Amino acid sequence: xxxxxxxxxxxxxxxxxxxxxxxxxxxxxxxxxxxxxxxxxxxxxxxxxxxxxxxxxxxxxxxxxxxxxxxxxxxxxxxxxxxxxxxxxxxxxxxxxxxxxxxxxxxxxxxxxxxxxxxxxxxxxxxxxxxxxxxxxxxxxxxxxxxxxxxxxxxxxxxxxxxxxxxxxxxxxxxxxxxxxxxxxxxxxxxxxxxxxxxxxxxxxxxxxxxxxxxxxxxxxxxxxxxxxxxxxxxxxxxxxxxxxxxxxxxxxxxxxxxxxxxxxxxxxxxxxxxxxxxxxxxxxxxxxxxxxxxxxxxxxxxxxxxxxxxxxxxxxxxxxxxxxxxxxxxxxxxxxxxxxxxxxxxxxxxxxxxxxxxxxxxxxxxxxxxxxxxxxxxxxxxxxxxxxxxxxxxxxxxxxxxxxxxxxxxxxxxxxxxxxxxxxxxxxxxxxxxxxxxxxxxxxxxxxxxxxxxxxxxxxxxxxxxxxxxxxxxx
Numbered sequence: 477x478x479x480x481x482x483x484x485x486x487x488x489x490x491x492x493x494x495x496x497x498x499x500x501x502x503x504x505x506x507x508x509x510x511x512x513x514x515x516x517x518x519x520x521x522x523x524x525x526x527x528x529x530x531x532x533x534x535x536x537x538x539x540x541x542x543x544x545x546x547x548x549x550x551x552x553x554x555x556x557x558x559x560x561x562x563x564x565x566x567x568x569x570x571x572x573x574x575x576x577x578x579x580x581x582x583x584x585x586x587x588x589x590x591x592x593x594x595x596x597x598x599x600x601x602x603x604x605x606x607x608x609x610x611x612x613x614x615x616x617x618x619x620x621x622x623x624x625x626x627x628x629x630x631x632x633x634x635x636x637x638x639x640x641x642x643x644x645x646x647x648x649x650x651x652x653x654x655x656x657x658x659x660x661x662x663x664x665x666x667x668x669x670x671x672x673x674x675x676x677x678x679x680x681x682x683x684x685x686x687x688x689x690x691x692x693x694x695x696x697x698x699x700x701x702x703x704x705x706x707x708x709x710x711x712x713x714x715x716x717x718x719x720x721x722x723x724x725x726x727x728x729x730x731x732x733x734x735x736x737x738x739x740x741x742x743x744x745x746x747x748x749x750x751x752x753x754x755x756x757x758x759x760x761x762x763x764x765x766x767x768x769x770x771x772x773x774x775x776x777x778x779x780x781x782x783x784x785x786x787x788x789x790x791x792x793x794x795x796x797x798x799x800x801x802x803x804x805x806x807x808x809x810x811x812x813x814x815x816x817x818x819x820x821x822x823x824x825x826x827x828x829x830x831x832x833x834x835x836x837x838x839x840x841x842x843x844x845x846x847x848x849x850x851x852x853x854x855x856x857x858x859x860x861x862x863x864x865x866x867x868x869x870x871x872x873x874x875x876x877x878x879x880x881x882x883x884x885x886x887x888x889x890x891x892x893x894x895x896x897x898x899x900x901x902x903x904x905x906x907x908x909x910x911x912x913x914x915x916x917x918x919x920x921x922x923x924x925x926x927x928x929x930x931x932x933x934x935x936x937x938x939x940x941x942x943x944x945x946x947x948x949x950x951x952x
Contacts, residue, residue: 478589479588479591480523480526481580481592481593482513482516482529482530482593482594482595483533484537485502485534491760493810498536499540499844500537501754506754512754514547514548516595518548519602519605520591524606527554531560532560535563541560561718567724568730571723574691577684587684587685589616590684594753596754599750600749601750604748612681620742621687621741623743624744625746626674627674627746628674631667632664632675633664636656636675637664638673639653640746649743654737674744680736687735694734698727701726704725706718706719758786769784770784773787773794775788775794778796783801784816785816786816787804787805801816803819807840807841809841810836846870847920850930851863863929866919868922869920872917874894877912877941877942878941878943881909881932882909882916883910884910884928884930885906886927887904887905887929890921893917895916912934
């Protein structure tokens with residue numbers, strides 16, 4: 477049995493301001509409209525014999541992930557069974573893979589072949605990918621811990637490298653001689669010239685039993701912490717939410733450091749398919765065809781005497797005059813302007829914003845919830861305006877607020893509203909007023925989105941002034 481394990485997390489700070497902590501890189505739509513997470517799922521379920529997919533992600537991303545998967549019609553047509561392990565906190569790839577391994581052993585047995593796929597990779601050549609996985613699966617069934625090495629196309633300093641050792645019996649794969657950290661430019665050039673090095677892709681393949689043994693030998697502290705987590709976790713629930721107390725104690729360490737660099741029987745399958753981890757705006761810009769002056773745009777633009785620029789905007793028209801070699805990325809609440817050569821340094825902007833506790837690190841103006849989305853339209857002293865979209869059949873929690881009152885105006889669809897002791901149907905162009913301290917809930921009973929404008933007034937309008945009394949999404 478081949479079980480793809482999709483690891484979905486990481487803020488993707490180099491892709492700020494589009495990537496935020498509440499909407500990280502796997503959920504960013506690429507120029508073709510699909511997200512990296514959707515593409516990873518399609519790539520996984522296209523492999524022969526795949527019937528189950530296990531996704532390891534943060535519990536805050538569960539509903540986003542489920543929505544992304546539900547939009548994949550191929551998953552439905554193949555009757556793919558989706559399982560989830562939800563992390564209470566991010567603890568890097570070693571604890572995540574340890575949890576996936578224990579889950580696979582418990583549910584499918586130690587002979588199950590696990591294929592570890594980060595959710596933020598882009599691979600278009602499905603045929604070559606399938607062949608590489610077939611090679612890796614064969615090695616995994618022989619007890620090897622397998623990694624995939626990407627043939628380097630340039631002396632890249634942003635990736636780790638794998639040095640190949642002796643060739644294995646299939647004449648394709650090699651025993652790993654060593655893993656090397658991100659090198660400087662001159663060292664990277666020597667690696668390329670030697671023809672012995674490949675980029676470390678972060679994709680792996682092994683049996684559950686082999687990884688369990690390797691964890692026990694190389695990283696017993698990781699395995700012990702995750703085993704304690706499992707002992708305190710309700711494993712029969714759907715989804716499985718890992719126990720916060722135990723998982724927080726797991727070491728924050730990558731699978732490379734914890735296991736792959738220490739284990740004995742580690743192999744690399746060199747591959748030549750197209751691959752990118754979309755690690756910067758420069759990498760994402762490459763997905764857009766350039767015009768005759770080298771400009772790449774994914775929005776309405778007017779460019780005058782402008783060359784070799786990338787321009788992206790959510791909604792506004794962008795004009796540029798007399799500039800060269802710029803990255804211009806516009807969102808409703810933040811604008812990035814950077815030189816093309818400094819794309820990797822966008823993370824330093826995020827680091828400074830974190831020190832300021834700036835809201836643009838965490839959220840967009842539009843925030844996703846299990847029931848839909850809300851967008852902050854305007855706010856000031858004592859008031860806030862939101863546009864709220866509730867999906868068909870979805871429901872906000874039964875809740876109340878201590879410090880604010882709310883006025884709901886339905887502009888599209890229909891809302892079934894609990895307002896204190898009353899339950900009322902509010903239709904388009906109708907409204908209801910909810911005083912502070914009143915229990916209330918909105919449910920969309922229709923088959924189309926319910927859209928409403930919410931006007932909040934009060935002396936405190938923070939999102940933490942929500943007392944949930946009942947919630948179908950387990951947030952009480």
